[in-house]
Amino acid sequence: GENVEQHPSTLSVQEGDSAVIKCTYSDSASNYFPWYKQELGKRPQLIIDIRSNVGEKKDQRIAVTLNKTAKHFSLHITETQPEDSAVYFCAARGGGSYIPTFGRGTSLIVHP
Amino acid sequence: DAGITQSPRHKVTETGTPVTLRCHQTENHRYMYWYRQDPGHGLRLIHYSYGVKDTDKGEVSDGYSVSRSKTEDFLLTLESATSSQTSVYFCAINRADNEQFFGPGTRLTVL
Numbered sequence: 001g002e003n004v005e006q007h008p009s010t011l012s013v014q015e016g017d018s019a020v021i022k023c024t025y026s027d028s029a030s031n032y033f034p035w036y037k038q039e040l041g042k043r044p045q046l047i048i049d050i051r052s053n054v055g056e057k058k059d060q061r062i063a064v065t066l067n068k069t070a071k072h073f074s075l076h077i078t079e080t081q082p083e084d085s086a087v088y089f090c091a092a093r094g095g096g097s098y099i100p101t102f103g104r105g106t107s108l109i110v111h112p
Numbered sequence: 113d114a115g116i117t118q119s120p121r122h123k124v125t126e127t128g129t130p131v132t133l134r135c136h137q138t139e140n141h142r143y144m145y146w147y148r149q150d151p152g153h154g155l156r157l158i159h160y161s162y163g164v165k166d167t168d169k170g171e172v173s174d175g176y177s178v179s180r181s182k183t184e185d186f187l188l189t190l191e192s193a194t195s196s197q198t199s200v201y202f203c204a205i206n207r208a209d210n211e212q213f214f215g216p217g218t219r220l221t222v223l
Contacts, residue, residue: 098160
């Protein structure tokens with residue numbers, strides 16, 4: 001089955017810096033890669049996703065890149081703000097499957 | 113978000129007792145999921161359903177059973193709760209745009 005590795009497990013940055021979280025996947029058939037943000041005590045919420053026919057997608061301060069050959073994808077947050085502090089999860093899902101595999105999460109701490 | 117609710121939101125129970133958690137959706141989606149979330153482990157799939165009375169196991173299904181008698185309801189039962197099942201449980205639905213949309217979660221403590 002699919003295996004998703006996520007790094008780092010903890011990321012500490014200063015406000016205004018950029019943050020990058022990386023994930024690798026094992027199943028070359030995976031074609032959908034969402035990212036979720038979970039604030040303390042809340043539910044995970046989808047913030048951005050990318051499909052395998054696209055190499056990059058942006059939404060304001062966040063962007064996701066996908067390298068299908070290397071089987072890795074990354075979340076980029078620019079101009080970080082304290083409200084970006086949360087746990088971020090990546091996931092991968094294969095063609096025709098409705099079962100995503102999640103990474104273990106990255107705790108992002110943005111210091112004011 | 114009213115699309116998916118979970119009950120109860122918090123529960124404390126004793127080892128050996130049965131526990132049932134309920135997930136209710138108002139969006140009529142076919143796929144529903146139960147996850148548990150523990151520090152250092154992320155979100156792990158317990159069971160999922162792909163239709164009424166159609167369910168299958170996830171990676172951590174031992175000690176859990178599920179039922180889905182109506183499209184809108186997906187029940188998770190811990191037949192005999194153990195301390196290792198202390199966790200936060202999330203239900204989710206798969207929306208048409210492929211988004212996994214999560215419920216608010218149930219915090220379960222087994223003493």
